[in-house]
Amino acid sequence: MTKPLVAIRSVSKSFGEFQALKNVSLDVWPGEVMCLIGASGSGKTTLLRCINQLTTIDAGGIWLDGELLGVREHGGRLHRLSEQQIGRQRLKTGMVFQRFNLFPHKTALENITEGPTQVQGRKADEVRAEALELLRRVGLAAKADSYPAQLSGGQQQRVAIARALAMKPMLMLFDEPTSALDPELVGEVLAVMKELAKSGMTMMVVTHELGFAREVADRVVYMDQGAIVEQGRASDVLGAPREERTKAFLSAVI
Amino acid sequence: MKPAPALAEGFPDLSGMRIAREPHWFRWLSAALIVLVLAAIARAFANGQIEWSYVGRFLTVKVILEGTVNTMVMAVLAMMLGIFLGIVVAIMRLSPNPVLKSVAAGYTWLFRGTPLILQLLLWFNLALVFPTIGIPGLWSARAVDVMTPFLAALLGLGINQGAYTSEVMRAGMLSVDVGQYEAAQAIGMGRLRALRRIVLPQAMRVVIPPLGNEFIGMVKATSLASVIQYPELLHNAENIYYANSRVIELLIVAGLWYLLVVSILTPLQMLLERRFARGTLRPAR
Amino acid sequence: MTRLSFSLAVATLAAVTSARAAELPAEIKQAGALKLTVNSTYAPMEYRDPATGELVGLDIDLANELAKRLGGLKIVWSETPFAELIPSLQTKRADFIISGIQDRSSRRETADFIDYLTTGPQFFVLTENTAKVATDLCGKKVGTTRSTAFPLEIEKWSKQNCEAAGKPAIQYVPGENSIDVRNQLKQGRIDAAVQGSETLPYAQTQETGKYRVIGEQLSTGYQGIMFRKDDAALREVVTEKLAAMIADGAYKAILDKWGLGANAVAQPMLNAASQ
Numbered sequence: 001m002t003k004p005l006v007a008i009r010s011v012s013k014s015f016g017e018f019q020a021l022k023n024v025s026l027d028v029w030p031g032e033v034m035c036l037i038g039a040s041g042s043g044k045t046t047l048l049r050c051i052n053q054l055t056t057i058d059a060g061g062i063w064l065d066g067e068l069l070g071v072r073e074h075g076g077r078l079h080r081l082s083e084q085q086i087g088r089q090r091l092k093t094g095m096v097f098q099r100f101n102l103f104p105h106k107t108a109l110e111n112i113t114e115g116p117t118q119v120q121g122r123k124a125d126e127v128r129a130e131a132l133e134l135l136r137r138v139g140l141a142a143k144a145d146s147y148p149a150q151l152s153g154g155q156q157q158r159v160a161i162a163r164a165l166a167m168k169p170m171l172m173l174f175d176e177p178t179s180a181l182d183p184e185l186v187g188e189v190l191a192v193m194k195e196l197a198k199s200g201m202t203m204m205v206v207t208h209e210l211g212f213a214r215e216v217a218d219r220v221v222y223m224d225q226g227a228i229v230e231q232g233r234a235s236d237v238l239g240a241p242r243e244e245r246t247k248a249f250l251s252a253v254i
Numbered sequence: 255m256k257p258a259p260a261l262a263e264g265f266p267d268l269s270g271m272r273i274a275r276e277p278h279w280f281r282w283l284s285a286a287l288i289v290l291v292l293a294a295i296a297r298a299f300a301n302g303q304i305e306w307s308y309v310g311r312f313l314t315v316k317v318i319l320e321g322t323v324n325t326m327v328m329a330v331l332a333m334m335l336g337i338f339l340g341i342v343v344a345i346m347r348l349s350p351n352p353v354l355k356s357v358a359a360g361y362t363w364l365f366r367g368t369p370l371i372l373q374l375l376l377w378f379n380l381a382l383v384f385p386t387i388g389i390p391g392l393w394s395a396r397a398v399d400v401m402t403p404f405l406a407a408l409l410g411l412g413i414n415q416g417a418y419t420s421e422v423m424r425a426g427m428l429s430v431d432v433g434q435y436e437a438a439q440a441i442g443m444g445r446l447r448a449l450r451r452i453v454l455p456q457a458m459r460v461v462i463p464p465l466g467n468e469f470i471g472m473v474k475a476t477s478l479a480s481v482i483q484y485p486e487l488l489h490n491a492e493n494i495y496y497a498n499s500r501v502i503e504l505l506i507v508a509g510l511w512y513l514l515v516v517s518i519l520t521p522l523q524m525l526l527e528r529r530f531a532r533g534t535l536r537p538a539r
Numbered sequence: 540m541t542r543l544s545f546s547l548a549v550a551t552l553a554a555v556t557s558a559r560a561a562e563l564p565a566e567i568k569q570a571g572a573l574k575l576t577v578n579s580t581y582a583p584m585e586y587r588d589p590a591t592g593e594l595v596g597l598d599i600d601l602a603n604e605l606a607k608r609l610g611g612l613k614i615v616w617s618e619t620p621f622a623e624l625i626p627s628l629q630t631k632r633a634d635f636i637i638s639g640i641q642d643r644s645s646r647r648e649t650a651d652f653i654d655y656l657t658t659g660p661q662f663f664v665l666t667e668n669t670a671k672v673a674t675d676l677c678g679k680k681v682g683t684t685r686s687t688a689f690p691l692e693i694e695k696w697s698k699q700n701c702e703a704a705g706k707p708a709i710q711y712v713p714g715e716n717s718i719d720v721r722n723q724l725k726q727g728r729i730d731a732a733v734q735g736s737e738t739l740p741y742a743q744t745q746e747t748g749k750y751r752v753i754g755e756q757l758s759t760g761y762q763g764i765m766f767r768k769d770d771a772a773l774r775e776v777v778t779e780k781l782a783a784m785i786a787d788g789a790y791k792a793i794l795d796k797w798g799l800g801a802n803a804v805a806q807p808m809l810n811a812a813s814q
Contacts, residue, residue, distance in 0.1 A: 054436050083444050091442040101437035105455050115441035118451060167441055381726035398728040483685075483713050492622070493713075496686040499646075501626050 003066060005030045005171060005202050006051060011060035013046055020046040022226040023060070028171075028204060033197045035213040035234070036206045038223040039249060044206045047223070048173050051204070052093045053086055064092055065170060091119070094164030098176040100156040102148040108135065108159045109144040112166045120167070127166070134162040138192050154185030158192055165196075172196065174205040210253065214238055222246045308503035312494060313510065321490035322511045328407055328486060329473040335412030336472070337465065340419025345449060347424055358420065365417035371478050374410035377401065378482035407479035407486075415472060422464045426457035459527075466523030470516055477512075487511055563609060564773050567634060572613040573606055576633040578621040580716045583741035583797045584639035584762075597737075597797040598637045601655070601781075604789055608780040621716070622686040625650070628765055634773065635766045639735065642763035642812035643688060651771075652763025653778050654808040656799070659756030660692045661736040665724060666751045670731065673754025674700055678707030682720045682729035685713035689733050696757045725749075733757065740798040760812045761804070781807045 004027035013021040021043045028034055036044040049055040051062060053070050062069045069089055071078040081089075103111050112131040116122045135141045138158040148156050157177060164172060174193065178186040190212050197203055197216045207213065213220050213234050220237040222230045222245075230243045241247050312318060346358035365373065380387075381397035388394025430453045438448035480489035491508040495501045567573060577594070579585045585596035594616055606612040619627055624640060627633045629649060642652035662673055662681070670676055677697070683689040690711055697709040712729045714720035717738060724732045734742075736756055743750055764781075766774040784790040785806065794800050 052440060054439060087439075087442045087444050090440060093440075095437075095440040097433060097437060097440075099433055101431075101433040103434065103437070103452055103456075114451070115443075118447065119442040163441070379722055379726065381728070382722065385726070396727060398723075398726045481715050483715075493685060496622050497691075499625055501622070 002030065004028055005032075005065060006204075007063040008047070008051075009061050009063075011047070011050060011057050011062060013043075013050065013055060013058050019226050021050070021057070024226070024228060025060075026221070026228065026231075028202065030170075030202055031200050032218045033203045033216055034205070034219045034221060035217040036204065036221045036223060037208070037210070037213065037249075038229075041225075042223040043226040044221075044223045045175055048095075048175055048204060048206055051171070052090050052095055052173060054095075064089065087119075091167055092169055093171045093173055094167055094169035095173045095175065096157070096160050096164055096177050098179050100148070100153070100160045100180070102156050102160055102163070104148050107145050107147055108140065108151065111148070111159060112163045115163065115167045131162070131166060134165055135159070137195075138162050139188070152185060153181045154188045157181065157189045161189075161192055161196070170202060172201050172203045174203065174207070176206050176208070178207070178209055208253070210238060210250075222249065224249070304502055304506070305500065306503075308498075308500045309506050309510075312491075312500075312504060312507050315494075317485075317490040317494065318487065318507060318511065321485060321487035321508075322515070324484070325473065325476045325486040325512075326515065328404075328411065328476045328479065328484065329469065332408055332411035332415060332476070333469050333472050335408065336415025336419045336468075339413065339416025340421075340423045341454070343416060343420035344423035344427060345446075347420065348427060349445075362417045362420055365414050366421075370410065370414050370475060371481065373414055374406065374478055374482050377410045378403065378406040380406075403479070403482050403484040406482050407476070407484040410482075411472065411475060411479065415468065418468060419465065422461055422468070423457065426461035427453055429460045430456045462523070462527045466519075466526065469523070470519055473515055473519070474512060562772055563776050564770075567612070567773070568610070572615050573602075573609075573634050574615050574617070574632065575602060575638075576617050576619045576624055576627040576636065577638045578624055579618055580621075580718060581639045581735075582717075582738060582745075583799070584737060597656075597793060597799060598639060600793045600796070601784075601790070602637050604784060604793065605777060605780050608783065609776065620686070621684070625765070628767060631767075635764055635770075635777065637764045639737070639762060640765055641688065641735070642761045642810065643814050644812070645688070646765070647810060649768055650765050651768055651774060652761070652765055652810050652812070653774060653781065654761035654763045654811045655781060655804060656737060656762040656794075657759065657802045657804060658735050658737050658762050659759045660689050660733045661739060661756050662731050662733055662753045663739060663742075663750050664731045664753055666748055668730065668751070670753055674704070674706065676709060676731050676753070677701035677704075678709070679730040680710045680712050680728070681731045681733060682712040682714045682723050683733040684716050684720060686715075692757045693733055735762075737762070737799055737802055744798070758814060760814055761808070763810075763812070778807050778809075 006026075006028035008024060008026040008028075011021055011024045012019070020041075024043070024047060026047075036047065038044050046055055050057050051064065051069070056070060061071075067089065070086060071080055073079075102108075103114065106114060109128070109131055112134060113124070113127045116127040116130070117124055132141065132144060135144055138161055140155055140158055140162075143151060143155060143159070148159070151159065161177075177193070178189050181189065186209070190209065193203070193205070193212070194216055205212075205217075217234045219231060220234045221228055222237060222241075222243075224245050230237055230241060230246045237246065238250065241250060343358045343361055346354040347362075349355055349358075378401065380401050384397050386394050387397045387400060427449070434452055434456065435448055438452040443451070476484075476486050477488040479486055480492060483489070487508050491504045495504040577585050577598070579587055579594055579596070581596075583596055585594065585598045587593065588595050602614055606614050617627075617632070621638075624633075624636050624638055625646065628636050640646075641658060642654050646652075660683070662676060664670055664676075670679075678701070681693055683693060690713070693709055693711050702708050712723065714723055714732075717734055720729075720732045720734070721742065723729045731753065736752075739750070739752055764777065766777075781790070785804075791800065791803060794803050
């Protein structure tokens with residue numbers, strides 16, 4: 001039996017008084033496209049950020065590609081890993097943010113080549129060739145030398161996706177990738193994500209785009225108040241939800 | 255589809271009329287008053303007991319020119335030291351390490367909490383506390399031989415400046431959206447690399463205007479080094495009037511040179527601001 | 540200065556003071572006070588007592604005695620740096636200056652001096668210094684207050700006594716005031732210092748055994764009370780009172796109090812310095 005790419009076991013996280021994650025457990029399989037849906041504050045973004053350790057968990061464990069994240073076990077206790085080790089673990093994931101977070105002082109091409117050349121120490125010309133290929137893949141080959149301020153929101157987000165892919169991650173994390181976009185620009189980003197899903201990339205997508213979920217997701221997970229309420233095939237969760245809370249959420253959203 | 259409704263009566267079409275120019279009486283009046291006041295001041299100075307021939311005579315004398323050059327050299331070097339220290343201390347202040355944080359806070363407190371002239375005097379008279387300085391076993395020297403007026407001025411001005419610059423830098427780094435830092439972390443960058451390649455370059459845009467201001471202040475702060483015998487502009491002007499008693503005339507000479515230097519630096523600062531705004535000032539499509 | 544010009548000076552002064560009893564200018568009489576500026580970093584002439592912060596010194600005592608004898612006048616003192624003393628006289632911020640200032644011909648363009656104390660720049664070193672005679676200081680670093688005329692004196696002396704004898708010139712090092720100069724001497728930044736000879740006995744009592752005078756005074760001169768040239772009336776009345784103080788021993792008593800009995804003058808003199 002193959003192992004899950006991501007194994008989340010009994011993870012909890014609080015921000016002061018507020019409990020964002022309550023004892024969450026979940027598996028993500030290689031090649032799977034998973035969509036996480038739910039209201040704001042439901043914990044879906046927090047869960048995503050725990051996987052690439054932008055947020056540290058309070059309890060439980062997350063394994064990525066079989067490796068325990070953020071800590072190591074020794075003598076019955078957990079010891080935090082060093083900053084370098086955590087950085088290395090982060091290389092296995094790529095993240096696309098709601099507000100793109102492109103580096104404004106670098107061109108689109110430079111944004112993409114920054115990680116591979118600086119962090120992975122790869123050769124500049126090799127990286128440049130790959131970066132141009134990625135730009136072509138997201139439909140922005142002509143914008144290689146443009147600065148983020150010269151690009152539309154949709155174009156920026158596509159560059160951001162290329163930037164994440166340049167690190168050759170095994171898992172792509174999307175945190176509400178189209179929420180900050182004007183409606184007419186959402187389609188171009190979803191198109192890139194669909195192509196990525198088709199190519200076999202494992203993806204976890206926090207989104208409100210239920211149409212996208214229905215079309216592309218292998219599994220939909222509905223979260224509410226820090227816990228997983230319901231999960232299953234898109235057609236099941238979105239078309240015929242079992243739980244009352246799921247039904248209430250969907251009727252409010254659609 | 256319904257036709258557009260007819261417009262209501264009583265609102266005439268003004269599109270053909272032009273807006274008349276306002277006479278701005280008050281502006282003319284106040285301008286005239288200001289010109290009169292300035293003219294009166296100028297006349298008072300012209301008729302005052304100032305021997306303008308001395309001003310002209312000493313304006314380009316060798317020691318004054320040397321003093322101006324020394325002022326500029328010290329301002330630039332001390333500012334560079336101040337910026338370097340400011341960046342280091344700001345990074346320490348934002349570090350998760352409590353030891354580094356406290357050291358940074360202590361440095362800022364100490365050097366912002368004492369007057370600059372006091373710090374200059376302490377550096378210059380260091381040999382009263384440590385007659386010899388050095389690295390045990392490797393090198394030692396008399397403190398007075400090492401602590402020349404130049405070095406005392408550089409250390410005094412630069413280390414003091416660092417305390418102020420570190421606050422400017424810290425504000426600049428905090429002004430960079432935290433998402434930038436997270437995006438850098440997401441592609442595997444460690445804290446220092448992310449600061450160096452992503453946060454600091456963006457902080458520069460916010461930091462240049464106050465740093466430009468600080469530099470202009472530094473040019474004038476160098477005049478304090480006159481009391482520790484650094485031969486900058488004020489010191490040299492003083493030496494001349496100690497000999498010929500022409501106090502006001504020589505102070506005017508020095509003042510004119512300070513004004514000239516600052517007047518040249520101000521537009522240069524604006525050019526620098528524009529360079530660092532690259533990539534952010536261009537309009538989005 | 541020549542005996543002839545000295546005698547002339549004394550004679551003129553005697554003639555002037557005996558001709559008529561001098562009158563105190565009206566504004567001062569009306570104000571009931573003298574406005575005086577002083578640079579109080581020059582012990583024992585004028586300085587702040589470290590314990591009480593009070594303004595004390597030989598000049599202060601002389602001024603107080605003069606003010607008493609001028610009809611019980613008060614004195615309003617204001618502090619200035621040394622370089623501001625002469626301007627303060629010119630701008631009438633001060634009625635006259637009694638602040639350890641030397642009578643020099645370069646200063647007589649707009650002012651007159653009533654000389655009241657002998658003085659002169661004097662070399663001194665730390666006691667442990669190996670220099671024995673003044674010419675041992677040729678080629679060495681010598682410091683003094685830069686706002687005085689002493690740097691020029693050092694340069695002149697060095698030309699005459701060092702360079703003329705084929706020795707290297709003295710290297711002049713500037714200082715802000717006499718305390719700064721002594722600090723630099725203690726730290727070893729300079730090998731020797733120059734100060735007015737009247738300040739040295741005091742420095743030696745403050746830090747016994749620390750300093751050693753070396754050689755003769757670079758030049759001899761007088762400390763003078765400085766008056767505006769057009770203020771002859773005030774100058775005469777002050778001279779009269781000073782002469783009286785010398786005659787009845789009050790002057791000598793003050794000088795002895797500060798250890799400067801040896802610097803006394805026999806009479807107050809008008810512009811008697813030859814430099």
